[in-house]
Amino acid sequence: MNTEQLAGLFPGLEPELYEEMEKAGVVKEIPAGSVVLRKGQVIRSAILVLEGVVKLYQEDEEGGEFFMYHIEPGQACAVSMVCSYRQETSNVLASALTDATVLLIPLSYMDKWMSKYKSWHYFVINSYRSRYNELLNTVSEIAFKNMDERLEFYLKKQVRQLGKHVRLTHQDIATDLNSSREVISRLMKKMEKNGWIIIHRNSFEWIKDDPSAK
Template sequence: MTDEHRIRQLFPSFEPDLVNVMVEKAETREYREGQMMMRTGQHFRSTMLILEGLIKVYREDEEGNEFFMYYLQPGQACALSMICATRQQTSQIMARAVTDTVILSIPLEWMDKWMTQYKTWYHFVLESYRARFEELLVTIDHIAFRNMDERLLFYLKKQQETSKSNLLSISITDIAGDLNSSREVISRLLKKLSDRGYIRMDKNILEIIRLDFKPVD
């Protein structure tokens, strides 16, 4: 499938002229599973639209602990890279390819010009800001106001929605890192969820049985 067809399929609201200029001015880049795509302190000269794959966006503290923020999927854009690029600021986040990933890299100069030339691009950028902001609010809500067991259920539900599968290939260590918790705490909570019939664990494969967020009698 050509870049033009992928753009039209994943971003159907873009007018034909915008798609044509994207194909001409943007660059397709590929990243392997596990490859870093964005680092703290990095300067941005472009933003990206996701064409294939899955990207994990997170923050890292001074001790190297990761704090999961959200995922980016095909049909979405990295709103934070847009903000940092336009304001010429360095990145405060990190991003890693969860699977083999293909993006469309758009140079800053064209991103700015398209904001005034194409209404669909203008609205897409605003919608990207709004969507990522709402995701962050939900994440913050679960961190600040929920117990760890509720946070874990929320996290597993997001993983299920993102992967579109009830079978999650993920380790206890990965979950603990994303939730900024210890492996022991997550292991104990997963055992509790398993006993209550929410999940089934088999090594690094976690099967979702039910995630209704309701107390189990």
């Protein structure tokens, strides 16, 4: 990962900062399905996504999951930034939804960059604000919409991020939406009947409209 690639993914930073990111950052390849963050893990680096999609979620005492949001290329994991600054352990989990590449920035550099580079200060604040807004949207979907509306919103978001053919099982979707596999299967069959999707084994294909449409 060179400075030109970093500038393309994270625009608006100082040229000197890109050089420091290239030198200080550690590039890590993460296969799809692998854990990125564990609950209770000590975080010593900020996580910036270079390629792929990372899913952030919480887990209750019975193993149930609550989907929070996705982190895409050019975005940072705000939780990793906050916890590393405050030297706290993670209270969420993160896993690679697809094969992913991340850039790990050690805590010592983050502290220095906050005072040295104004653009890094704004990047950290904007990352936290963006992830907070995404979390509010997720909560709003759960609180104010019924399950078929939530499912439509969720599937469209997956299509925008992953393309028309999305490899997710009905159980994966049910877990993210805090529902049951039976309910999700029934609603997806209804969507297939209405010409929205085609259901495949462990995946679905969106056919209703442009996958980038919101």
